[in-house]
Amino acid sequence: MELDVRNEHKGIIPLSHHPDFSQQGYQVISELGRNREGGRITYLANVLNSNEQVVIKEFCFAHASADLSGIKTYEREIEILQQLNHSRIPRYVDSFEIPGVFYMVQEYKNAPSLGIRRSFHPEEIKQIALSILEILVYLQKQVPSIIHRDIKPENILVDEKLNAYLVDFGLARIQGAKIALSSFVAGTPGFMPPEEQFGHPLTEASDLYSLGATLICLLTNTRSAEIGKLIDDNYRFNFQKLVPQISPHFRLWLMRMVERNRKRRYANASFALKTLQRIQVVGTATEIDTLVTTIKPRKRATVLALTTVLTLAAIGATLMSCQPGDTVRQLLEATECQGFDFSSSCQEKTRR
Structure with missing residues (x-):
């Protein structure tokens, strides 16, 4: 729309x-x-x-x-x-x-939509993301929760103070409500989560995919109509080389937002919001960060596990019984089980 x-x-x-x-x-x-x-x-x-x-x-x-x-x-x-x-x-x-x-x-809100081309610093984009996530948290706290289904730059207004407003609820649905077959693909190509395209049930993670795609467009200064340029032959977003200045932690957060498998995204807006709040969006990569961002998602769990063991061994036996050090903890929190085949307890652990 x-x-x-x-x-x-x-x-x-x-x-x-x-x-x-x-x-x-x-x-x-x-x-x-x-x-x-x-x-x-x-x-x-x-x-x-x-x-x-x-x-x-x-x-x-x-x-x-x-x-x-x-x-x-x-x-x-x-x-x-x-x-x-x-x-x-x-x-x-x-x-x-x-x-x-x-x-x-x-x-009426006196704020232009993100559909009008504007350039934002990554820190400003983080602020916009937090602002929209706060709205999604509110929608998901409704009983039953509400799914917007059409989050994209044109449906987000942002004022001079970076306050974001969500508009156009024409496709919105109450979670669990039946959707007519004719409306399955009523969203916007490139911003629709895969489960929407294939008629699978929508969840609280569905709007997160659309928001992630919107943020990637802002970071790369890509118009909505040209979002296809950011998606590779495997139908995954490939934007890393276009925004080298963002931190590996922020990049991993974005990658998890647009995971094709909804079970690998953040479970809901509240979890995504809390995770983003503690992420520094601009920064350089450590050797471990670089390794984690370049390997395939399914192998990250193994690499992180080995990294943790090696780090603890280097610290010394006296720390083996303690909680992981700041470096290891930050690494684990940053990845937030991204793409892992862990059980649901993994998300519970990263919430602490």
């Missing part, structure tokens, strides 16, 4: 070119974006007799192929937004209908 594509108009479009919503209590200021194929247009509007600004989203099903399914999407988005109360999810305000056209009114 490309709702944040900027139009080609410069300045405010003459009022006569906009719909008249005065009877509904709104006056359109400008068009923010449109998706002609999906019959979606978004407008910035003033609330009459107040200083409040809102976003009005138009769903024109008369010109789209989706009629009934489109109406259900509209209704589902409203239903989900009405349940949410988070400062960085634009709140639902109102909805109304004109024959053949539905409109939804939301709170």
